[in-house]
Amino acid sequence: MRTSDWLAARVAAAIPDTAHGRVLTLSVPGWPGNAPGQHLDIRLTAPDGYQAERSYSIASSGPGESVEIAVDEIPEGEVSPYLVRVAEPGDALEVKGPLGAYFVWHDTDPSPVQLIAGGSGIVPLLAMARARTAAGAGAPFRLLYSVRTAADALYRDEVERLGAAGVDVTWAYTRQAPTGWPGRVGRLDAERIAQATWMPAQHPLTFICGPTSFVEAAADAMVAAGHDPARVKTERFGGS
Numbered sequence: 001m002r003t004s005d006w007l008a009a010r011v012a013a014a015i016p017d018t019a020h021g022r023v024l025t026l027s028v029p030g031w032p033g034n035a036p037g038q039h040l041d042i043r044l045t046a047p048d049g050y051q052a053e054r055s056y057s058i059a060s061s062g063p064g065e066s067v068e069i070a071v072d073e074i075p076e077g078e079v080s081p082y083l084v085r086v087a088e089p090g091d092a093l094e095v096k097g098p099l100g101a102y103f104v105w106h107d108t109d110p111s112p113v114q115l116i117a118g119g120s121g122i123v124p125l126l127a128m129a130r131a132r133t134a135a136g137a138g139a140p141f142r143l144l145y146s147v148r149t150a151a152d153a154l155y156r157d158e159v160e161r162l163g164a165a166g167v168d169v170t171w172a173y174t175r176q177a178p179t180g181w182p183g184r185v186g187r188l189d190a191e192r193i194a195q196a197t198w199m200p201a202q203h204p205l206t207f208i209c210g211p212t213s214f215v216e217a218a219a220d221a222m223v224a225a226g227h228d229p230a231r232v233k234t235e236r237f238g239g240s
C-alpha cells in the first residue's frame with residue numbers, strides 16, 4: 001500500500017468545519033488505499049511553475065480512490081490558507097503516498113489504545129477511531145483531545161458521537177471552555193494526562209499527534225508516568 005510517485009488529484013469536496021479549518025475530499029485515480037494513521041504529501045504548482053509541498057494526515061482509510069484530509073489554517077502560512085480558503089471542487093493538485101508505516105493502528109491488535117490529540121492532530125487519530133468502528137473491532141479506545149475552544153475543534157460533532165461508539169472521549173480546553181464545563185482551562189499537565197489516560201499496567205498503545213511542543217510534553221508525561229516508550233508513538237505537525 002505505498003507509492004513513491006506523484007499522482008494527479010482533484011478536489012472533490014471542500015467543507016468548512018471550523019472558522020479556520022476545512023475538510024477536503026480528494027479524488028485520486030490510482031490511489032492504492034491507506035492504513036489509519038498514514039499521511040500524504042500534497043504538491044501545489046503555481047502558474048509560474050513555483051511548487052510547494054506539505055504533509056497532511058489522512059482522515060480516511062482502507063481501499064478506494066477518495067481520500068479525506070482536514071486542514072487547519074496557519075496564519076501567514078504558505079499552503080494551508082490556500083487549502084482552507086481558496087481551493088474549490090475541481091481544482092487540480094498532486095499527492096504522494098500513502099506515507100508512514102510507524103504511526104499506524106492495525107485493527108487486529110486487541111491492545112487498549114490511547115489517542116492524544118492537540119488541535120489538527122485529531123486527523124490521523126480520527127482515522128483510527130473510524131477504522132475501529134468500521135472493523136467492528138473490540139479494542140478499548142480512549143481519546144484525549146486538547147483544543148483552544150470548542151469552536152476550534154476539527155471534527156467536533158463526530159468526536160462527540162464517538163462516545164456512542166464506545167470510545168471514551170475527554171476534552172481539554174486551553175483558552176476557553178464551554179459554559180458549565182467543570183474542568184480546568186489551560187494546557188495539559190502530567191496530572192490531567194494521567195487522569196484521562198489508561199494506566200501503564202494496562203499496557204496501552206499510545207498515539208500522540210499535534211504541534212511539536214504539545215507532542216513532546218504529552219509523550220514525556222506518558223513515559224514519566226511509567227508507560228513503555230516503545231508503545232508511545234508520536235507524529236509532530238511542526239510549529240510550537
Ligand SMILES: Cc1cc2nc3c(=O)[nH]c(=O)nc-3n(C[C@H](O)[C@H](O)[C@H](O)COP(=O)(O)OP(=O)(O)OC[C@H]3O[C@@H](n4cnc5c(N)ncnc54)[C@H](O)[C@@H]3O)c2cc1C
Binds near residue numbers: 072077080238
Ligand atoms: C506528517 C505530518 C502530517 C500533518 N498533517 C496535518 C493535518 O492533518 N492537518 C493540518 O492542518 N496540518 C498538518 N500538518 C502540518 C502541515 O504539513 C503544514 O505544516 C501546515 O499546514 C502549515 O503549512 P503552511 O504552508 O500553511 O505554513 P508554512 O508556510 O510552512 O509555515 C508558516 C509558519 O507557521 C509555522 N508552522 C508550520 N506548521 C505549523 C503547525 N502545524 N502548527 C503551528 N505552526 C506551524 C512555521 O514554523 C512558520 O513559522 C502535518 C505535518 C506533518 C509533518
